[in-house]
Amino acid sequence: MLTLYDVAGNGLATSKDVNAITAATIWIDLLNPTPEEDAAVEQALGISVPTRAEMREIEASNRLYIENAAVYMTAYVIYAIEQAVPAASSITFIIADNRLVTVRYAEPKAFPIFLARAEKGHAPCASGPDIMVGLIESLIHRQADLIERIQDDVDRLAPSVFVIKGGQQTRGRRLDVALRTIGKEGDIIARVQESAFSIDRVLAFFASAMRERGGDSKISKRIKSAQRDISSLLDNMRFLSTRLEFLLEATLGMINIEQNQIIKLFSVAAVVFLPPTLIASIYGMNFKHMPELDWPWGYPLAIGLMVLAAVLPYVYFRRKGWL
Structure with a gap:
């Protein structure tokens, strides 16, 4: 599905007609695009839209590069954080002239959140870089919400490991549940860390590209602010990983005590x-x-x-x- 967003005052006007791309069009969102939609955008903007397989490449040179004056940045994103196990997907951001093109095969809630803020005039959207920074800020906020949820889960998990109550059979079941929960939370933390590192690399490349292009200083400041947010999230995740490792060792120790x-x-x-x-x-x-x-x-x-x-x-x- 292809959606066009044109500048309309302090907000955005929406269109789904690929032939409606004008000078006012600053954001083209490709969600599960068809080959015809890819070809139409490529012809209109003179860029190459990466395929789904190309977006999955893990080499930095295939995720962050400049081609025909367009800046390509692909980030690994965690979404659907309300689920017990969040999902993940890659999203490509393309800055071509003053426009933003997003290519995605998932529907992170960060996108409608940003659009809601833009409709209220709370998010700058005068240019493609403005919109990209706003989208990344929304993605970071969603990751922060997920980390807070994991932190709450870990806080509830600790008493089940160290508080001794119930009989032998009850304690055994409780430790088994704790072990499985630690494994699940550890896997989620690892994926969130991977996503945070990916977004951090995108922000660093984006900042470098903006400096080379002589971009707006306000956007550079917002990029730096987003980098600080990602850095704080990474610090928090390192702490949570250390705590989960401690709980894992403690749980295995308690199981060994029960067996002994x-x-x-x-x-x-x-x-x-x-x-x-x-x-x-x-x-x-x-x-x-x-x-x-x-x-x-x-x-x-x-x-x-x-x-x-x-x-x-x-x-x-x-x-x-x-x-």
Whole structure:
């Protein structure tokens, strides 16, 4: 789908007719574009629109470059942050003259958020670079919201690891859930970090291109502000990653303690029942000359010895604090 945005006062006017590209058109948004729409934009602006496969290239030279005086910047973006596991996609920003062309195969909520701000006159949209900075600012704000959600999840996760309550079976289930949650949150943090680094590289390349083109100083200041925001998000994510690593190690340690407790119980049971088994084995031998067999109190004495042999190790272990 192709959408054109023209300057209209302090806001933007929308059109979906590719033939309506005029000097007032400053933003062309290609969402899941067809080959015909790509070709129409290429012919109208004299640029090359990257394909979906080209947008997935990971080399910096394929994501950030200048071709025919147009600046190409592709960012890896996290979106749908309201879902349990957010989605990710690549978005290409193309600055051609004073226009912005966006190529995307996803619908991040940051785009309608920016458009809503532009309609209210709260977002500068007099040029393509203005719109690109505004879109990146919205993407950064959405990432910040996701990081805040992850931080809340981690805060709720910590007590489930360290607070000891419930029986053995309940604690085991709780630690299993905690381990799975830590893995999920760690994967999300890793993807958000990848997205933040990608946006940071885009901003650095964008700032360099604006300096070479003699761009507006106000846009340069906004780019620097966005870079500071990304830097603070990266610092926060490094802290969250460290905290998740600590919780992972603590969870694995608690699981090991639970497993050691089970093994210890089996070991104590073996030690407790070993002496009675020895006594029973001795008196179970079929020798003719065993004087205890003729004793009137031989049987009660054997039973008493077995009980005593079982109780003494148990008492000893209790006094040592091993049980």
